[in-house]
Amino acid sequence: MKGPIDLETFLPSNYQEISTVKHIHVAIAGFGGVGRAVAGLLLARRNRYRSLYDVDVRLAAVCGSRAGLSSTDGLELQDFDRLIEGRSGPDFLMAARPDVLIEAGPSNFRTGSPGHGYIGSALDAGIHAIVISKGALVFDGKGLQDRARKTGAFLKVSGATAAALPTIDLLNHNLKGCEFIRIEGILNATTNFLLSAMMDDGMSFVDALAKAQQGGFAESDPRNDTEGWDTAAKVLILANFGLDAGLTMDNIAVDGIQNVTDAQVKAWKDAKLVPKLIGSIVRNDGIYSAKVGVKALPASDVFSQVAGKSKAIRITTDTMGEIVAIGSGAEPMATASAALKDFEHIVMARH
Amino acid sequence: MKGPIDLETFLPSNYQEISTVKHIHVAIAGFGGVGRAVAGLLLARRNRYRSLYDVDVRLAAVCGSRAGLSSTDGLELQDFDRLIEGRSGPDFLMAARPDVLIEAGPSNFRTGSPGHGYIGSALDAGIHAIVISKGALVFDGKGLQDRARKTGAFLKVSGATAAALPTIDLLNHNLKGCEFIRIEGILNATTNFLLSAMMDDGMSFVDALAKAQQGGFAESDPRNDTEGWDTAAKVLILANFGLDAGLTMDNIAVDGIQNVTDAQVKAWKDAKLVPKLIGSIVRNDGIYSAKVGVKALPASDVFSQVAGKSKAIRITTDTMGEIVAIGSGAEPMATASAALKDFEHIVMARH
Numbered sequence: 001m002k003g004p005i006d007l008e009t010f011l012p013s014n015y016q017e018i019s020t021v022k023h024i025h026v027a028i029a030g031f032g033g034v035g036r037a038v039a040g041l042l043l044a045r046r047n048r049y050r051s052l053y054d055v056d057v058r059l060a061a062v063c064g065s066r067a068g069l070s071s072t073d074g075l076e077l078q079d080f081d082r083l084i085e086g087r088s089g090p091d092f093l094m095a096a097r098p099d100v101l102i103e104a105g106p107s108n109f110r111t112g113s114p115g116h117g118y119i120g121s122a123l124d125a126g127i128h129a130i131v132i133s134k135g136a137l138v139f140d141g142k143g144l145q146d147r148a149r150k151t152g153a154f155l156k157v158s159g160a161t162a163a164a165l166p167t168i169d170l171l172n173h174n175l176k177g178c179e180f181i182r183i184e185g186i187l188n189a190t191t192n193f194l195l196s197a198m199m200d201d202g203m204s205f206v207d208a209l210a211k212a213q214q215g216g217f218a219e220s221d222p223r224n225d226t227e228g229w230d231t232a233a234k235v236l237i238l239a240n241f242g243l244d245a246g247l248t249m250d251n252i253a254v255d256g257i258q259n260v261t262d263a264q265v266k267a268w269k270d271a272k273l274v275p276k277l278i279g280s281i282v283r284n285d286g287i288y289s290a291k292v293g294v295k296a297l298p299a300s301d302v303f304s305q306v307a308g309k310s311k312a313i314r315i316t317t318d319t320m321g322e323i324v325a326i327g328s329g330a331e332p333m334a335t336a337s338a339a340l341k342d343f344e345h346i347v348m349a350r351h
Numbered sequence: 352m353k354g355p356i357d358l359e360t361f362l363p364s365n366y367q368e369i370s371t372v373k374h375i376h377v378a379i380a381g382f383g384g385v386g387r388a389v390a391g392l393l394l395a396r397r398n399r400y401r402s403l404y405d406v407d408v409r410l411a412a413v414c415g416s417r418a419g420l421s422s423t424d425g426l427e428l429q430d431f432d433r434l435i436e437g438r439s440g441p442d443f444l445m446a447a448r449p450d451v452l453i454e455a456g457p458s459n460f461r462t463g464s465p466g467h468g469y470i471g472s473a474l475d476a477g478i479h480a481i482v483i484s485k486g487a488l489v490f491d492g493k494g495l496q497d498r499a500r501k502t503g504a505f506l507k508v509s510g511a512t513a514a515a516l517p518t519i520d521l522l523n524h525n526l527k528g529c530e531f532i533r534i535e536g537i538l539n540a541t542t543n544f545l546l547s548a549m550m551d552d553g554m555s556f557v558d559a560l561a562k563a564q565q566g567g568f569a570e571s572d573p574r575n576d577t578e579g580w581d582t583a584a585k586v587l588i589l590a591n592f593g594l595d596a597g598l599t600m601d602n603i604a605v606d607g608i609q610n611v612t613d614a615q616v617k618a619w620k621d622a623k624l625v626p627k628l629i630g631s632i633v634r635n636d637g638i639y640s641a642k643v644g645v646k647a648l649p650a651s652d653v654f655s656q657v658a659g660k661s662k663a664i665r666i667t668t669d670t671m672g673e674i675v676a677i678g679s680g681a682e683p684m685a686t687a688s689a690a691l692k693d694f695e696h697i698v699m700a701r702h
Contacts, residue, residue: 164672164674173520174517175517176695177399177695317688319680319688320689321515321678321680321681322678323516323677327672329672333671336670337528337671338671344528345524
């Protein structure tokens with residue numbers, strides 16, 4: 001068998017300028033655990049992108065809140081440890097002229113910062129945006145959708161809604177054509193882990209939380225998870241990006257697990273029920289409403305099996321019946337992989 | 352509020368010829384329960400297609416094995432009861448010049464007939480094919496893929512692999528970019544129903560089968576289901592269309608539930624295990640292998656909750672961890688809806 005000819009040896013040095021191989025330059029805003037996982041996975045998949053889509057993917061620029069780095073030739077793994085202070089912000093990333101922005105920074109629902117600045121700058125310039133952090137999408141999802149529509153850029157959000165668990169793409173792709181009657185989700189791993197610990201290990205909420213914080217499964221200020229706001233944010237993004245429901249946080253009744261008592265845990269155990277923090281969206285007369293709260297389910301309900309750090313979604317449709325999906329990918333790789341699913345869909349659509 | 356202007360009143364009578372609205376003509380081969388469900392749902396969704404994609408969908412022709420009907424203006428529901436004898440076969444359907452063929456006829460794995468003739472004729476003419484019956488795909492999936500590639504026609508098979516349960520599109524869309532390590536599925540409703548009856552109601556295989564046949568959940572010759580061939584066919588299509596694995600039926604070790612004894616059922620109950628007929632595909636050193644057989648699972652396995660006529664798939668990936676999907680749509684609507692998901696994806700890609 002004869003292998004393919006090594007074209008490099010026959011090509012002039014200005015090959016890239018005259019070749020038909022397309023380059024895709026990627027910039028990453030937010031360079032903590034998730035951002036770095038995205039960057040590493042993107043670089044590791046360059047051969048895949050070249051062989052499947054005939055594109056040459058380069059990491060043009062990355063930045064955290066204080067430091068960053070860019071290179072027209074593309075950054076490599078070893079560059080990640082020599083970020084330069086002061087190179088940060090939308091203007092810095094946009095100067096690298098990326099084709100795609102991946103936003104993986106911290107998340108603030110009340111201001112949308114810092115993601116909103118990066119995403120908005122990208123979309124206004126016709127640069128496709130893949131969003132992982134929920135802040136900007138909760139703060140101004142509609143505004144960002146409008147700005148994307150204006151320039152024809154893609155705005156993709158798989159990484160922001162339960163990551164490796166398919167959610168929005170179940171609605172938009174797998175169940176295409178259906179009407180959606182009800183959507184329920186176990187969307188927050190921390191609260192699911194805490195409820196499992198309280199039910200299975202007999203721990204109080206306070207003790208379970210302390211244990212989770214020690215293990216790194218809960219934040220030092222855990223209220224965003226425990227009071228249901230993280231679930232509510234995912235429900236909101238799912239409703240607006242998956243169903244075009246036009247909801248705001250004010251439309252969602254939000255309750256968490258912070259007030260679950262030992263007596264309640266005992267009562268659920270006695271009744272052989274399993275409590276789950278459920279985010280739900282229901283359609284009535286064509287109008288969607290959403291809420292977040294604890295629901296005690298019978299053991300025969302498949303959601304009762306979704307333990308620990310797994311997540312799940314149940315979608316009730318008119319013609320396809322009920323579809324349940326359960327996911328349990330390890331972070332940060334699962335989220336990085338969800339963002340790069342979005343990336344690959346963009347590459348397929350545009351190149 | 353002012354409604355949209357009714358354009359019809361302002362348009363000349365030859366409007367259709369000069370309008371930019373695109374027409375999509377659909378033909379359906381196989382007009383039993385599933386074919387009729389597809390036809391009815393397609394007609395019911397015409398407003399959806401027009402408002403979302405600005406296309407005018409018409410049902411140009413339908414036929415069963417002996418009778419059919421066609422109309423350039425498009426068939427309506429009331430036409431379904433006045434099919435004309437002798438109007439059948441690929442030539443009859445192709446004469447209606449469809450843009451899309453939906454094949455929903457009987458399934459024969461050994462000859463591929465009659466579906467293979469319809470699908471092949473369509474693909475050769477550049478007509479997109481949506482396949483529901485498994486026969487032709489098992490008999491000559493590779494050949495049909497090649498013929499589709501040659502003319503650029505789509506060949507879509509969601510309805511042939513567990514219908515409303517997402518399977519191939521999980522691999523090709525939701526988990527895009529992942530490597531697939533293992534796929535396991537509960538893909539046959541009849542055997543799952545029989546195993547549930549044997550375990551939960553203490554029935555023997557023979558009694559459970561008789562009950563299922565009375566209820567219309569099992570065929571009078573049930574061996575295609577009970578001996579695992581239906582599951583094997585779905586595994587094969589999943590492997591070849593979802594993973595490009597290049598398998599044939601000869602590559603799959605197939606065992607069914609026909610030899611499950613009362614003693615085995617008792618042993619599983621004593622061990623608190625739940626038996627399921629599992630079709631699986633495993634990747635080792637880049638090579639896929641597949642098999643079908645009964646596997647006894649612990650009660651904590653989410654597959655143990657997939658009872659009765661539900662179906663499920665579990666996909667183990669490199670970067671997104673494990674994803675489980677469970678579906679339980681009522682037939683024939685769920686299958687019709689899966690085929691029309693394929694239809695809508697074609698419309699979105701081509702119009």
